[in-house]
Amino acid sequence: MPKIPAANRPGDTPMTAATAAPFTSRFYTSPDGLKLHYRDYPGPPDAPFTVLCIPGLTRNARDFEELAPHLAQKYRVLCAELRGRGLSEYAKDPATYVPAVYMRDMAALIKSAGLAQVVLIGTSLGGIISMILGGVMPQHLLGVILNDIGPELDPAGLARIATYLGKSKPINSWDDAAAAVQFLDGTIYPGYQQADWLKMARRRFIQADDGSFRVDYDLNISKPFVGSSASVDLWPFFLRLKRIPVLAIRGGTSDLLSAEVFARMKREVPHLQQAVVPQHGHTPYLDEPEAAQAIDSFLAGLPSRLGPLTVLSRSLGAAAFLTKLKITGVI
Numbered sequence: 001m002p003k004i005p006a007a008n009r010p011g012d013t014p015m016t017a018a019t020a021a022p023f024t025s026r027f028y029t030s031p032d033g034l035k036l037h038y039r040d041y042p043g044p045p046d047a048p049f050t051v052l053c054i055p056g057l058t059r060n061a062r063d064f065e066e067l068a069p070h071l072a073q074k075y076r077v078l079c080a081e082l083r084g085r086g087l088s089e090y091a092k093d094p095a096t097y098v099p100a101v102y103m104r105d106m107a108a109l110i111k112s113a114g115l116a117q118v119v120l121i122g123t124s125l126g127g128i129i130s131m132i133l134g135g136v137m138p139q140h141l142l143g144v145i146l147n148d149i150g151p152e153l154d155p156a157g158l159a160r161i162a163t164y165l166g167k168s169k170p171i172n173s174w175d176d177a178a179a180a181v182q183f184l185d186g187t188i189y190p191g192y193q194q195a196d197w198l199k200m201a202r203r204r205f206i207q208a209d210d211g212s213f214r215v216d217y218d219l220n221i222s223k224p225f226v227g228s229s230a231s232v233d234l235w236p237f238f239l240r241l242k243r244i245p246v247l248a249i250r251g252g253t254s255d256l257l258s259a260e261v262f263a264r265m266k267r268e269v270p271h272l273q274q275a276v277v278p279q280h281g282h283t284p285y286l287d288e289p290e291a292a293q294a295i296d297s298f299l300a301g302l303p304s305r306l307g308p309l310t311v312l313s314r315s316l317g318a319a320a321f322l323t324k325l326k327i328t329g330v331i
Contacts, residue, residue, distance in 0.1 A: 028112035037087035041072035048304035054126030060086030084218035151234035157256030166222025177201035188281030
């Protein structure tokens with residue numbers, strides 16, 4: 001499927017209008033040959049490590065256009081765009097729109113960017129990908145931040161997402177796009193004003209050269225959605241985070257990460273740090289004070305690199321875990 005021309009994609013220039021923070025658009029090739037995009041905020045020359053932000057199901061790098069410049073004051077920050085989103089190429093086979101493939105794409109990004117170790121920030125689907133990466137390549141992870149996602153997905157949230165995923169209605173202006181976003185997310189962000197909805201619309205929609213508007217993702221991502229998101233048992237992957245520093249953030253009214261699962265996550269992984277963004281549903285944007293403060297504190301406590309014995313131990317553990325997954329038919 002041909003890509004929408006990039007000329008009118010908001011923010012995909014070397015300087016974002018919203019934050020005036022410099023970034024470079026970079027591309028790499030996925031294991032199956034797709035051209036995939038990410039934003040690279042360079043950070044200071046003495047940045048201790050790199051943070052990789054992975055967006056949610058229908059989202060793109062623009063979701064982090066406020067968080068990334070803030071973090072880039074201290075760290076290098078990469079903001080990925082999954083296949084079929086933003087400036088990344090659409091998949092030729094919709095069956096590849098599944099977490100296992102996304103995980104391999106992110107592993108390829110980490111390798112392409114020359115990163116021995118990295119911190120992950122995963123929103124929703126990005127958090128699922130982060131949990132899987134924590135299971136299969138923990139030796140590359142300094143820490144993991146999960147944004148409103150856990151190893152169990154609430155059916156209520158999945159049902160809500162299914163009502164709009166892969167569907168599109170005519171949009172004739174940015175005001176129309178803002179109204180569409182407000183219709184979907186009005187209860188998730190009850191304090192938002194018109195300017196906020198317009199900002200959200202510019203993150204989720206694009207305007208083509210002919211003046212038409214559309215959501216900034218391949219509608220075909222909906223085809224494998226239910227089976228890929230709901231049927232995989234993510235607890236084995238989450239429990240592998242016992243060896244990795246991890247922060248979990250929950251929207252106080254989230255319908256995808258329940259309070260019960262959030263509490264169990266802490267019981268199962270006692271070192272888990274937690275933060276709640278009140279009066280927000282799925283998902284916080286991570287520019288909220290509660291989220292930003294938790295992220296800043298968590299990152300400040302991480303090592304700049306893993307020692308060789310830790311790398312060896314995690315590598316051996318990952319090999320055993322992968323063997324078990326293959327035996328049980330999970331991968």
